[in-house]
Amino acid sequence: MGHRFSAGQKLIASRTGSLMRSIVDDITAGGTGTQMVTVVDHRTSILPLVLTGVGVAVLPSSWTRLARRCGAVVAPIEPTAHLHVAMVSLPAHLTPAARAFLALTRSLAQQRAQAA
DSSP, X not given: OOOOXXXXXXXXXXXXXSHHHHHHHHHHHTTSOXXXXXXXXXXXXXXXXXXXXXXXXXXXXGGHHHHHHTTOOOOOOSSOOOOOOOOOOOSSOOOHHHHHHHHHHHHHHHHHHHXX
């Protein structure tokens, strides 16, 4: 079971337009009594604010290891939100490194599609 926000919790959020902010907006709209106390321009500012006790925050799961190493408690939010990303490039004039990266991302996308 994921973390449930309790009444009166203070949330640190990023600016409108990110998936993290969308989750925070859903939490505050859900009638939990939580409130946004700080809105930051850069998500790199969020963890230090959590660590100094300003509030709780929604961060990408890739931050889990660092947050735990810094002493923060990490809990999953359910249902899980997924960010869908796309690779965008021009069809010509790619460097060898860009061509290799494009081939790798296509291969990974095909593997995931077959596994689903």
